[in-house]
Amino acid sequence: MVKLIYRNKSWEFAAGMTVRDAILKCGLNPEQVLAVRAGKLINEATLLKDGDEVKLVAVISGGVR
Amino acid sequence: MKCRKCGHEAVINMRQHKLALCSEHFLEWVPEQTQRFIEKYRMFTPDERILVAVSGGKDSLSLWDVLLRLGYKADGLYIGLGIDGGVDYSNQSHEMCVKFLENFRSQISSVNVTADDGPQTVNTQYLIPKLHVVDIAKLYGETIPDVAARTTRGRGKPCSVCGLVKRHVMNRVARDGGYDVLATGHNLDDEVAVLFGNALTWNAGYLLRQAPMLPADKPGLARKVKPFCRLYERESAAYALVRGIDYIYDECPFAEGSTSIAHKEILNQMEKDSPGTKLQFYLSFLRAREQGLFAEQAAHVELNACEKCGQPTSAPGLCAFCRLWERRITKDE
Numbered sequence: 001m002v003k004l005i006y007r008n009k010s011w012e013f014a015a016g017m018t019v020r021d022a023i024l025k026c027g028l029n030p031e032q033v034l035a036v037r038a039g040k041l042i043n044e045a046t047l048l049k050d051g052d053e054v055k056l057v058a059v060i061s062g063g064v065r
Numbered sequence: 066m067k068c069r070k071c072g073h074e075a076v077i078n079m080r081q082h083k084l085a086l087c088s089e090h091f092l093e094w095v096p097e098q099t100q101r102f103i104e105k106y107r108m109f110t111p112d113e114r115i116l117v118a119v120s121g122g123k124d125s126l127s128l129w130d131v132l133l134r135l136g137y138k139a140d141g142l143y144i145g146l147g148i149d150g151g152v153d154y155s156n157q158s159h160e161m162c163v164k165f166l167e168n169f170r171s172q173i174s175s176v177n178v179t180a181d182d183g184p185q186t187v188n189t190q191y192l193i194p195k196l197h198v199v200d201i202a203k204l205y206g207e208t209i210p211d212v213a214a215r216t217t218r219g220r221g222k223p224c225s226v227c228g229l230v231k232r233h234v235m236n237r238v239a240r241d242g243g244y245d246v247l248a249t250g251h252n253l254d255d256e257v258a259v260l261f262g263n264a265l266t267w268n269a270g271y272l273l274r275q276a277p278m279l280p281a282d283k284p285g286l287a288r289k290v291k292p293f294c295r296l297y298e299r300e301s302a303a304y305a306l307v308r309g310i311d312y313i314y315d316e317c318p319f320a321e322g323s324t325s326i327a328h329k330e331i332l333n334q335m336e337k338d339s340p341g342t343k344l345q346f347y348l349s350f351l352r353a354r355e356q357g358l359f360a361e362q363a364a365h366v367e368l369n370a371c372e373k374c375g376q377p378t379s380a381p382g383l384c385a386f387c388r389l390w391e392r393r394i395t396k397d398e
C-alpha cells in the first residue's frame with residue numbers, strides 16, 4: 001500500500017500507480033500540489049511503490065481545498 | 066521521467082514547457098529564466114539597488130534568493146502587519162525572513178574567493194543583504210486588523226486596507242532608502258488570477274496598470290517589478306523546496322476563501338486539462354497591452370502629490386493612506 005498525506009487528510013492506495021494518478025484519485029488537482037517522498041521532491045510520473053509515504057505540499061498557500 | 070539536460074531522475078515536469086528537470090538543473094533553470102525576464106522587461110540593471118518585499122512566503126523568499134544568487138544588490142523589506150489569526154501569523158512570517166537572511170549570510174561568509182592570481186579580497190559591502198522591518202502597529206499605533214475593523218474599506222475584510230498600507234510603505238521605504246526599484250514575488254498564477262478578475266469586469270484602468278514592470282513615471286513613485294511574473298506558482302514552490310528555503314506554508318489567515326484563490330483554482334482546472342493555458346492567457350494579455358488595447362485609458366490617469374506624505378494620489382488633498390490614519394486621529398479626539 002502507499003499513503004498520501006495532504007494537510008490533515010490521508011489516503012491509502014494500492015502500489016503501482018503514478019503520483020499524478022494518485023493525486024487525481026485523492027480528488028486534488030496535480031497543478032496545485034507537489035509530491036515529496038522521504039524529504040525529496042518527486043515528479044508526477046513516478047511510480048509509487050509498496051510502503052511509500054508521500055506528502056503533498058499545497059502550491060497555492062491559503063485556502064485551497 | 067528523466068531530466069532533459071542530464072538524464073537523471075527529474076524532480077519536476079513543467080507541462081506547459083514540455084520540460085522535465087532534475088534538482089540540479091531546476092535550480093539553474095529558475096535563475097536563468099528570472100534573468101531572462103529581468104532583461105526582457107527591462108526591470109533593472111546590475112548596478113541598481115533593489116528592494117525586495119518579503120513576506121516569509123515561498124515566492125518572495127525564493128525571489129530574494131534568486132536575485133542574490135544572480136549577484137544583484139537586493140535588500141529585503143518585511144512589513145509587520147500585526148496579524149495573529151490564531152497561528153501567530155505575522156511573527157512566524159517575520160521569523161522566516163530573519164532565518165532566510167541568517168542562512169544566506171552564513172553561506173556568504175563561508176565562501177572562499179579565489180582567482181587566477183591567488184586569493185582575492187572581496188568588498189562584501191553589497192554582497193551582504195539587509196532586511197528592513199517596518200512594524201505597522203509600532204509606527205502607527207494600530208495593527209491591520211484593528212484598522213480594518215474601524216473602516217468601511219474592504220467591507221469587513223482587512224485585505225483592502227492591508228494592500229493600501231503595504232503599497233504605501235513599500236513605496237516610502239524604496240524612495241527614502243534610495244532604492245532604484247521595488248521587486249515583489251508575484252508569480253504567473255498571481256498575475257493571471259488578477260487578470261482574470263479584471264477581465265470579468267473589463268476594468269480597463271486596472272488592466273492598464275498590470276505589467277511586469279511599472280516605470281517610476283510620476284514623482285514620488287518607485288519603479289515596480291515582478292521578476293517571477295512568468296514563473297508558475299508550482300515552480301516557485303518547487304524552487305523553495307528543492308533549494309531548502311524554509312517558508313511559511315500557510316498564507317495569511319484572511320486569504321482563505323478569497324476571490325483570487327477561487328480564480329486560481331478555476332485557472333488551474335483549465336491548466337490541468339490544457340497545459341499552457343495560464344501562460345498563453347498572460348502572454349496574450351501582455352501583447353494586447355503592448356499593442357495599445359488600453360492606451361486610451363492612459364490619458365485619463367492623473368496623479369497629485371498627497372498634501373501630507375507627498376506620495377502620489379489620484380484625488381487632490383490627502384492620499385487614501387493618510388485619510389486612513391486621519392480618521393483614527395479624529396476618532397481619538
